[in-house]
Amino acid sequence: MTATGTGTTSTLHADAVRTLTDWRPADQDQEQLRLDYLAHLAEQPEGVYRSCLPAHLTASAAVIDPAAGRVLLTLHPKVGMWLQMGGHCEPGDADLASAALREAVEESGIPDLTLLRENGAPVPAKLDRHQVRCTGKDRPENTHLDVQYIALAPAGAQALISEESLDLRWFDFDRLPELTDHSVRDLVARARRLTA
Known part of the structure; x- marks a missing residue:
């Protein structure tokens, strides 16, 4: 078994299967996505x-400052919308939670983020399946099977924009920007409930 993704399976793949097998979502739509993700992983050792292609897992995190009741969003250059931090898994990622945390730290510039935990371990907040053109604007769309976490920022944390963003801003939970989609709004609502 290898963590590079070049063998028949990887440490990251095994963790994704374990994470999604152990996670119990609260609603039927999320349960169906969980089963779909597991079916994808069963069919795709490099999934x-x-x-x-045409689908692969990604990892993301809503960066929140619970003390201030705010969420940090990035204005994504390719999508043109305000999104949570996240992206593709990399060969060095040992597990999905580490991939989500790595992306959140890189894109937020906040080094001391921690993922929300349950029974001592990071757990997904929700899943989201969406179409993107991550292989290029002139290439066919493919599917991101996003595993979304909640990253906790220290009170008063200062964000530092990366070259991956057009803009980076804190928004009050009740005043999300217009250019967000239902998935982001749902993730922020879940983060708010889970950290209240």
């Missing part, structure tokens, strides 16, 4: 990497 956690961007090279797996």
Whole structure:
């Protein structure tokens, strides 16, 4: 078994299967997505990497400052919308939670983020399946099977924009920007409930 994704399976793939097998979502739509993700992983040994087309897992996190009741969103240059931090898994990622946390730290510039935990371990907040053109604007759409976490920022944390963003801003939970979609709004609502 290898963590590079070049063998028949990887440490990351095994973690994704374990994470999604153990996770119990609260609603039927999320349960169906969980089963769909597991079916994808059963069919695709490389299903956690961007090279797996037409679908692959991704990892993301809503960065929140619970003390201030705010969420940090990035204005994504390709999508033109305010989104949570996240992206593709990389060969060095040991598990989905680490991939989500790595992306959140890189894109937020906040080094001391921690993922929300349940029984001592990071757990997904929700799943989201969406179409994107991550292989290029002139290439066919493919499917991101996003595993979404909640990253907790220290009170008063200062964000630092990366080259991956057009803009980076904190928004009050009750005043999300217009250019967000239902998935982001749902993730923020879940984060708010889980950290209240």
